[in-house]
Amino acid sequence: MASVLVVEDDQFVRSALIRHLTEASHTVRSVGTALEALREVAHFRFDLVILDLGLPDLDGSEALKMLRGITDVPVIVATARDDETEIVRLLNDGADDYLTKPFSVEHLSARMAAVLRRARSAGDAPPPRVLQVGGLSIDPLRRQAHLDGTELDLTRREFDLLAFLAGRPGVVVPRKELLAEVWQQSYGDDQTIDVHLSWLRRKLGETAARPRYLHTLRGVGVKLEPPR
Numbered sequence: 332m333a334s335v336l337v338v339e340d341d342q343f344v345r346s347a348l349i350r351h352l353t354e355a356s357h358t359v360r361s362v363g364t365a366l367e368a369l370r371e372v373a374h375f376r377f378d379l380v381i382l383d384l385g386l387p388d389l390d391g392s393e394a395l396k397m398l399r400g401i402t403d404v405p406v407i408v409a410t411a412r413d414d415e416t417e418i419v420r421l422l423n424d425g426a427d428d429y430l431t432k433p434f435s436v437e438h439l440s441a442r443m444a445a446v447l448r449r450a451r452s453a454g455d456a457p458p459p460r461v462l463q464v465g466g467l468s469i470d471p472l473r474r475q476a477h478l479d480g481t482e483l484d485l486t487r488r489e490f491d492l493l494a495f496l497a498g499r500p501g502v503v504v505p506r507k508e509l510l511a512e513v514w515q516q517s518y519g520d521d522q523t524i525d526v527h528l529s530w531l532r533r534k535l536g537e538t539a540a541r542p543r544y545l546h547t548l549r550g551v552g553v554k555l556e557p558p559r
């Protein structure tokens with residue numbers, strides 16, 4: 332399942348693509364010009380762009396270059412020109428793959444699967460960013476946490492626990508998931524988590540009875556959220 336932008340001015344081809352992609356459980360947005368495509372990728376996150384090269388407003392390779400200027404989303408170009416030099420040039424200009432028109436839906440699916448697989452295995456994890464929950468800010472890259480501007484002195488485990496919860500603010504994380512993700516254990520006793528939580532609470536200046544950020548839901552899990 333992927334989020335796909337279809338850039339195609341031919342209404343017939345466009346509807347066929349949308350129908351096929353939707354049937355394959357992808358979410359699709361579509362536009363008919365290069366400029367609209369640029370606007371789309373600037374505003375939305377896509378997993379893949381299917382770019383027709385014969386667009387009314389911009390030459391295909393121009394469109395591709397401009398697209399590449401603002402996003403590294405995988406792009407499959409669809410070209411009517413079965414010209415090797417042209418295709419090599421497009422691949423050099425940043426296309427991830429190409430399809431020669433007319434193409435079958437099976438062919439498209441196969442190319443899409445390959446491009447998506449490559450993009451995902453490229454390990455392009457989102458760049459670590461500073462997580463902000465109320466007055467708490469957590470910098471996973473520097474492994475620093477601040478509360479209202481004051482740096483917290485946390486152990487490695489406390490930091491991991493806090494950062495994991497801060498990545499899902501307001502979400503109740505089951506204890507099992509914490510054990511698996513923070514402790515990398517598939518089982519363990521709840522006490523391990525409780526002990527670390529109580530240390531973390533103390534450092535955040537709160538108690539289980541008077542929680543501010545850390546909320547324990549008995550028998551369910553833990554959540555971190557900004558104080559009301």
Ligand code: CA
Nearest residue numbers: 340383385386
């Ligand atoms: Ca066209």
